[in-house]
Amino acid sequence: MSITDTPVESSSEAPQRFPTPDLRASALAEVTAQVAATAEANDRSGDIPWEGLAIAHRAGLLTATVGQEYGGPDLGPAEVARILIALGEGDPSVALITANSLAVHHGQAVGAHWPLAVYEDLLTRSQAGPAPVNAVRAEPELGAPARGGLPTTTAVADGDHWILNGHKTFATGGEALAYHVVWVLADDGRVGHLIVPGDAVGVRITRTWDHLGLRASNTHDVDYADVRVPIENFHEIPRVGGVYRDPAAVAGLWSFGHPALYIGVARAARQAFVDFATTRVPISLGRPISTTERIQAVAGEIDTQIATAETLLFGALARAQADEPAFGAQLSLIKVAIARAVITAVQTAVAALGNAALTRHHPLERHLRDVLCVRVHPPQEDSALIAAGRRILDIP
Structure with missing residues (x-):
């Protein structure tokens, strides 16, 4: 995700709807132990670690960076590091899916580039249970964009929608993702992210992840075939000196x-x-x-x-x-x-x-x-x- 370091102005602070996680050492140790209970089985099966994600959800860890203006605790990087160390000690696949979700929520807290209604849907899902979200960026020919290059995944304007087509690799969270934040090249030459519901028509997960480690992270391939996405779901990544520079570099x-x-x-x-x-x-x-x-x-x-x-x-x-x-x-x-x-x-x-x-x-x-x-x-x-x-x- 493209993340700025300047908080957005908020006219009022929403009532808190997400719990502030208990970051005492004893509380985090309990989360670690609970998450670890299914880590070995998930590693062997490669299944989504739903049990661990549910534990992280109940502890308020999956929504720890939701901004105060959206009713979240808006925790900082040091607190997030403690959360991810605890989850990583229990099950790093749970921790990786959580880390990516926390990054997206933080990006919205400081940049507010999601349409309000779309982000509200994500928050509603996140209240009901684990609702992972992740930036989906890597492609077969290009690899990860941190080394340069532009996506071949395209978004073509069609009235009040984009038509999304492309193939992505290493989409951590895979079948568990509530939303994909897809790195695309728009037909007007802009580069940015397109916010796509994970259950949208035309989104297909291919179970390609057969990895040495983090086997339960569900880091599969994704195909997008004529997926219709509202026009306002696009967020441009600014060019620096006329050149696109990947923020993850x-x-x-x-x-x-x-x-x-x-x-x-x-x-x-x-x-x-x-x-x-x-x-x-x-x-x-x-x-x-x-x-x-x-x-x-x-x-x-x-x-x-x-x-x-x-x-x-x-x-x-x-x-x-x-x-x-x-x-x-x-x-x-x-x-x-x-x-x-x-x-x-x-x-x-x-x-x-x-x-x-x-x-x-x-x-x-x-x-x-x-x-x-x-x-x-x-x-x-x-x-x-x-x-x-x-x-x-x-x-x-």
Whole structure:
């Protein structure tokens, strides 16, 4: 989504219709435990994690960024990071679907580009139960747009409607989405997002998602065949200097939801390591392996990497919110560093436990598969490093 950082003016504040989530550590730990109860089964089946989404809905987590003018709690990026860490520790597929929904609600809170009646429908659905929403952008030939290019998905004006046609890939939330925010090229040359009901005639989900990790995220392909969408549902993404620049190409304050959820995965891996180490008693040793200095050192290394990731995350959010001069240019690098730390944490646990950790019935195997997905979220590592190198070397 195209997100601005300037709140919209509101003439009055609506009565609160969505709960303010309980972000106490004990409350979030309870949500984590409840969501985790079905994570393994959903990973194996690839089904939409409805149970976990329902838990997140009841806790008010799916609507935590709804603006105050719409009756929401309008939580900030640090609070959202805590929510996504807790969900990621329980089930990262639930966390990813939630992260994307929270980004869209935040975008509406600060930009108000949804038609009021359409957004009201989304809010009504969100009161009744989980109503995920996501930006649907990637395409087979182009991939994700963060590296440049224009969509081949088109919107052609037809009276008071657009006619939408195209094929999208990696639409996280897939069959669960109440609304798709579709990246399109309009017939008048504008680039933007078209807000499309998930149940609109002509929208077809193709179950293509057969991935290493986040298997329950329902990140399938979508075909749009002559889908009629009201003309007011289009939101243009402004061009900069006459050129379209994808907003996801550079990390911003509100783009840290994705790395936050993988910190949750690393926390889950740490606990899985502890559970194994404190209960594994080899005959040759006669006591739990947790009593050995080797395992204690490994546990310390895992904790070091998680502490590093958490400090980078919340430190970056604090510095960005304080509007420190020139720090914004480093946000993409911070995302890279967080990704490296959480992957190292999980790989360290897996390497220490060997075959046991790579067995399907052990949770570390799932955590390893899931944490590797942190690398796919834009801006990706090579793009961030090249941009930073050009900046410090003063190369245009």
